[in-house]
Amino acid sequence: MIRKCLFPVAGYGTRFLPATKSMPKEMLPIVNKPLVQYGVEEAIEAGLKQIALVTGRGKRAIADHFDISYELEHQIAGSGKEKYLSSIRKVLNEGTFMMTRQREMKGLGHAILTGESLIGNEAFGVVLSDDLCLNPNDDGVLKQMVKLYNQFRCSIVAIQEVPMEEIHKYGVIAGDDMGNGLFRVSDMVEKPDADKAPSNLAVIGRYVLTPDIFDIIRETPPGKNNEIQLTDALLTQAKAGCVLAYKFRGKRFDCGSVPGFIEATNYVYENVYDEDVH
Numbered sequence: 001m002i003r004k005c006l007f008p009v010a011g012y013g014t015r016f017l018p019a020t021k022s023m024p025k026e027m028l029p030i031v032n033k034p035l036v037q038y039g040v041e042e043a044i045e046a047g048l049k050q051i052a053l054v055t056g057r058g059k060r061a062i063a064d065h066f067d068i069s070y071e072l073e074h075q076i077a078g079s080g081k082e083k084y085l086s087s088i089r090k091v092l093n094e095g096t097f098m099m100t101r102q103r104e105m106k107g108l109g110h111a112i113l114t115g116e117s118l119i120g121n122e123a124f125g126v127v128l129s130d131d132l133c134l135n136p137n138d139d140g141v142l143k144q145m146v147k148l149y150n151q152f153r154c155s156i157v158a159i160q161e162v163p164m165e166e167i168h169k170y171g172v173i174a175g176d177d178m179g180n181g182l183f184r185v186s187d188m189v190e191k192p193d194a195d196k197a198p199s200n201l202a203v204i205g206r207y208v209l210t211p212d213i214f215d216i217i218r219e220t221p222p223g224k225n226n227e228i229q230l231t232d233a234l235l236t237q238a239k240a241g242c243v244l245a246y247k248f249r250g251k252r253f254d255c256g257s258v259p260g261f262i263e264a265t266n267y268v269y270e271n272v273y274d275e276d277v278h
């Protein structure tokens with residue numbers, strides 16, 4: 001059983017300055033809900049109720065978001081406005097939250113390794129909350145991946161086909177097609193130039209990782225941009241055993257970019273947001 005989900009939330013959000021000067025980028029709302037809450041709801045839906053946040057300086061608003069606001073509860077209790085608190089109350093009732101701080105920004109691999117003390121020796125999910133994944137009326141992306149983990153018992157990365165002009169923004173896999181959207185990973189490259197990319201299958205920010213990844217990351221030298229890359233550690237894991245890549249069902253928005261953020265906002269407003277259900 002996977003119980004824990006790691007959220008690396010220490011990044012700067014430079015592309016959204018000045019909005020992110022004193023506010024964490026993960027707290028930017030898509031309509032009325034912060035990005036990170038969408039991710040946490042997806043994890044809880046998948047049964048991953050222990051949420052491990054790898055935070056950094058200036059990220060206190062995230063810790064406060066996942067705690068009770070007594071003043072607000074007191075003001076709103078018994079009024080017609082209570083409905084506005086229902087989604088966050090549900091998250092707080094169902095999830096537990098733990099936090100550690102990443103002191104230096106040394107890449108996604110380093111952020112994951114920082115979370116080791118919260119995860120321990122068990123398989124876990126990872127959500128990069130910049131990637132908003134929605135699959136209304138069907139299993140969320142992480143739930144789809146947890147089902148696959150229960151069957152295959154190895155690390156799994158979410159993938160999506162992207163246009164070759166955009167491939168340099170992603171980790172990219174090559175693999176043997178096993179059918180049903182699953183590939184056995186044979187190669188993985190972090191942010192390659194289009195002419196060096198092994199395919200158009202880009203890694204999206206959802207992972208299920210087996211805990212041997214921590215030892216592998218410890219041994220992984222800095223790679224692309226001189227950062228410790230999860231992609232490089234996953235390639236080592238794939239070569240030593242097995243890593244699967246999964247073309248998920250659902251929509252994904254790159255909310256780390258302004259156009260993706262606007263697209264997500266419009267989509268949620270049109271298709272998901274309900275004025276009476278918060």
Ligand code: G1P
Nearest residue numbers: 108131169170171203204205231
């Ligand atoms: C990270 C990963 C990359 C992955 C991407 C998905 O990159 O390093 O492999 O494709 O997330 O969003 P980042 O976008 O954080 O630079």
